[in-house]
Amino acid sequence: MLKIENLHASIDDKEILRGINLEVKPGEVHAIMGPNGSGKSTLSSVIAGNEDFEVTDGKISFLEEDIAELAPEERAHKGIFLSFQYPVEIPGVSVTNFMKTAINESRRAQGLEDMPANEMLKKIREKSELLEIDRKFLSRSLNQGFSGGEKKRNEIFQMAMLEPKLAILDETDSGLDIDALRIVSDGVNRLKSKDNAVVVITHYQRLLEYIVPDYVHVLLNGRIVKSGGKELALELEEKGYDWIKQEVAV
Amino acid sequence: MAYTEEELKKELETKEYEYGFYTDIESDTLPVGLNEDIVRAISLKKNEPAWMTEWRLEAYRAWTQMEEPAWANVTYEKPDFQAISYYSAPMKKPKYESLDEVDPELLDTFKKLGISVDEQKKLAGVAVDIVMDSVSVATTFKKTLAEKGIIFCSISEAIQEHPELVKKYIGTVVPERDNFYAALNSAVFSDGSFCYIPKGVRCPMELSTYFRINQAGTGQFERTLVIADEGSYVSYLEGCTAPTRDENQLHAAVVELIALDDAEIKYSTVQNWYPGNKEGKGGVFNFVTKRGLCEKNAKISWTQVETGSAVTWKYPSCILKGDNSVGEFYSIAVTNNYQQADTGTKMIHLGKNTKSTIISKGISAGKSQNSYRGLVQVNSRADNARNFSQCDSLLMGNECGAHTFPYIETKNKTAQIEHEATTSKIGEDQIFYCNQRGIDTEKAIALIVNGFSKEVLNKLPMEFAVEAQKLLEISLEGSVG
Ligand SMILES: Nc1ncnc2c1ncn2[C@@H]1O[C@H](COP(=O)(O)OP(=O)(O)OP(=O)(O)O)[C@@H](O)[C@H]1O
Ligand SMILES: [Mg+2]
Numbered sequence: 001m002l003k004i005e006n007l008h009a010s011i012d013d014k015e016i017l018r019g020i021n022l023e024v025k026p027g028e029v030h031a032i033m034g035p036n037g038s039g040k041s042t043l044s045s046v047i048a049g050n051e052d053f054e055v056t057d058g059k060i061s062f063l064e065e066d067i068a069e070l071a072p073e074e075r076a077h078k079g080i081f082l083s084f085q086y087p088v089e090i091p092g093v094s095v096t097n098f099m100k101t102a103i104n105e106s107r108r109a110q111g112l113e114d115m116p117a118n119e120m121l122k123k124i125r126e127k128s129e130l131l132e133i134d135r136k137f138l139s140r141s142l143n144q145g146f147s148g149g150e151k152k153r154n155e156i157f158q159m160a161m162l163e164p165k166l167a168i169l170d171e172t173d174s175g176l177d178i179d180a181l182r183i184v185s186d187g188v189n190r191l192k193s194k195d196n197a198v199v200v201i202t203h204y205q206r207l208l209e210y211i212v213p214d215y216v217h218v219l220l221n222g223r224i225v226k227s228g229g230k231e232l233a234l235e236l237e238e239k240g241y242d243w244i245k246q247e248v249a250v
Numbered sequence: 251m252a253y254t255e256e257e258l259k260k261e262l263e264t265k266e267y268e269y270g271f272y273t274d275i276e277s278d279t280l281p282v283g284l285n286e287d288i289v290r291a292i293s294l295k296k297n298e299p300a301w302m303t304e305w306r307l308e309a310y311r312a313w314t315q316m317e318e319p320a321w322a323n324v325t326y327e328k329p330d331f332q333a334i335s336y337y338s339a340p341m342k343k344p345k346y347e348s349l350d351e352v353d354p355e356l357l358d359t360f361k362k363l364g365i366s367v368d369e370q371k372k373l374a375g376v377a378v379d380i381v382m383d384s385v386s387v388a389t390t391f392k393k394t395l396a397e398k399g400i401i402f403c404s405i406s407e408a409i410q411e412h413p414e415l416v417k418k419y420i421g422t423v424v425p426e427r428d429n430f431y432a433a434l435n436s437a438v439f440s441d442g443s444f445c446y447i448p449k450g451v452r453c454p455m456e457l458s459t460y461f462r463i464n465q466a467g468t469g470q471f472e473r474t475l476v477i478a479d480e481g482s483y484v485s486y487l488e489g490c491t492a493p494t495r496d497e498n499q500l501h502a503a504v505v506e507l508i509a510l511d512d513a514e515i516k517y518s519t520v521q522n523w524y525p526g527n528k529e530g531k532g533g534v535f536n537f538v539t540k541r542g543l544c545e546k547n548a549k550i551s552w553t554q555v556e557t558g559s560a561v562t563w564k565y566p567s568c569i570l571k572g573d574n575s576v577g578e579f580y581s582i583a584v585t586n587n588y589q590q591a592d593t594g595t596k597m598i599h600l601g602k603n604t605k606s607t608i609i610s611k612g613i614s615a616g617k618s619q620n621s622y623r624g625l626v627q628v629n630s631r632a633d634n635a636r637n638f639s640q641c642d643s644l645l646m647g648n649e650c651g652a653h654t655f656p657y658i659e660t661k662n663k664t665a666q667i668e669h670e671a672t673t674s675k676i677g678e679d680q681i682f683y684c685n686q687r688g689i690d691t692e693k694a695i696a697l698i699v700n701g702f703s704k705e706v707l708n709k710l711p712m713e714f715a716v717e718a719q720k721l722l723e724i725s726l727e728g729s730v731g
Contacts, residue, residue: 050682052678073685073690073691076688087683088679088683090680090684090697092700092701092703092704092705093697093698093704098697101697102687105690105693141701162687
């Protein structure tokens with residue numbers, strides 16, 4: 001589904017991603033871990049098409065198609081979704097209005113009519129129940145004044161609404177309380193199928209107890225330096241990153 | 251494509267005026283220039299009574315003694331007042347019973363505007379008095395209104411049919427010699443709208459007028475007079491667009507609102523006149539005097555969406571004369587390319603317990619300058635006057651400017667005045683966030699701007715809100731985005 005080969009990306013001539021290789025197949029869950037500043041969010045931004053970063057080398061393909069030249073919204077229309085580490089506020093635009101616009105823009109891109117209002121309402125009801133979101137919340141301005149946890153839950157609500165093929169969750173767990181973590185993880189799990197895939201970026205093993213990964217990758221200095229099964233996350237939790245840094249140095 | 255300052259700048263430059271077309275309806279035009287004879291000729295052409303001619307002449311004489319004001323934060327080449335033709339009326343000017351009989355070219359014009367007459371008809375409950383180049387060419391729904399005793403007609407007609415009302419109220423809120431442009435308007439106004447709501451009557455529909463400057467080289471001097479008698483209510487909509495022209499066109503309108511005891515007037519404007527091209531050439535000069543007078547317990551709300559004109563100079567104001575009267579001003583002003591807007595309001599608190607609210611949203615892009623200028627004045631007699639002002643500016647790119655000039659003058663210690671101001675920029679992170687959700691940059695900017703303007707958009711009547719939102723999007727299309 002997603003295939004990244006030898007990806008290099010930089011910002012202001014500073015190289016951040018330095019040769020990433022990653023393949024995600026339908027039905028899989030991948031976890032990416034790594035120290036602060038190692039390039040995890042940069043990788044997700046580059047996959048989503050953020051042009052603040054310059055891709056200097058390598059290839060990204062999605063569903064067998066090279067997406068290097070596609071605008072972020074075109075990638076979104078193809079089914080790439082990013083749950084932001086730091087969701088952005090948009091004053092005066094309600095969550096509902098934002099979702100309505102997003103869904104209809106994607107539909108238009110596919111040559112479809114706008115989603116009928118009753119269908120939209122039904123979907124909103126269904127997905128907000130799934131994530132136990134009070135519907136009053138949906139009339140508030142997007143992310144404005146939301147608590148850290150509310151923002152993250154709202155990201156997953158948007159994912160549920162948009163039903164992407166590939167969801168990248170960038171530290172969605174940080175900021176969530178214990179109950180919220182369970183609710184959000186349940187939501188993600190219920191949206192999972194053999195046709196879609198999830199990449200979770202996290203610092204903590206805890207999330208991976210709920211969203212169980214098929215693969216765990218360690219990102220260090222812009223490279224994936226180690227990959228393994230879900231046990232790798234446990235090992236990292238226990239030992240930290242130093243041993244990996246040493247391994248790499250050797 | 252992700253949003254960058256550079257790209258935004260480029261996009262801003264590509265915007266051309268959507269409504270730049272010219273309706274070829276024969277006009278009857280006076281020679282250029284202005285003197286007492288021209289003033290008399292206008293009055294004569296309109297078959298006006300002597301008192302009206304005299305009133306115009308007085309205004310003209312006052313005007314010749316006045317200087318064009320220079321205090322606004324705008325720079326432009328002063329119009330040559332002797333190079334303008336002061337009267338232009340469509341040749342074919344029968345009054346129609348129904349809109350079907352209207353000149354097809356005019357209907358076509360409306361279609362291009364996206365406010366086709368068909369569409370308007372569907373908007374049941376909207377009476378449309380179309381003012382095109384100064385003379386009313388169609389008036390509808392008159393009967394329904396007449397049953398309630400409501401008068402809604404062109405001001406020329408009002409001068410003929412209801413001279414006592416016109417004579418009593420014209421110039422009482424905006425005197426002939428109020429300011430340079432108001433004096434000019436008083437001397438040469440060619441047409442405009444007149445509305446009278448009798449005591450205790452709630453006007454059952456939104457009254458609506460579409461203005462349009464159409465003849466090259468003719469200035470437009472509209473005169474509007476709205477009188478809401480005691481305990482009555484009316485909501486009045488004014489919308490304007492002008493076709494593309496190379497030379498600047500002058501527009502100096504005067505609007506007077508009178509809300510007698512316990513009456514309420516809502517006056518909403520959508521202004522989308524030609525703003526000039528991307529080099530700043532052409533465009534309408536919009537120098538408007540709008541003012542309302544509130545008697546006891548009366549209320550006047552001004553709501554405006556200003557997206558057009560090269561230079562805008564406009565301060566819809568309220569004189570809160572009666573005790574417990576209320577004045578409101580809700581404004582969205584968009585400037586792009588080389589547009590300059592200096593707009594705001596004056597709230598003059600004279601009565602006790604008077605209240606005013608000012609919400610101003612300025613959006614600037616390109617190399618434009620957008621200024622809010624507001625005066626809140628509390629007189630010594632105005633015990634417990636209250637004002638709340640909020641001025642928010644949204645900037646796009648680095649070459650535009652947003653300015654806020656709030657003036658507060660109080661002569662009464664019991665006054666409570668609050669002023670809040672914010673300035674923000676559309677962030678690249680906001681754009682990327684929208685992009686990531688499948689919303690392209692243009693749509694994202696429209697969404698963000700709509701969000702920013704929401705408090706004001708919500709004040710517009712339903713019929714207008716949709717159009718206003720569309721206009722915001724059009725003026726932002728490939729422009730502010
Ligand atoms: N816009 C930017 N300008 C300059 N440097 C940047 C920018 N964005 C990211 N970087 C740098 O790139 C490196 C990788 O950042 P990134 O956000 O991808 O790290 P991360 O792995 O997600 O870290 P964390 O775990 O703290 O979220 C950091 O050194 C960061 O300072
Ligand atoms: Mg990060």
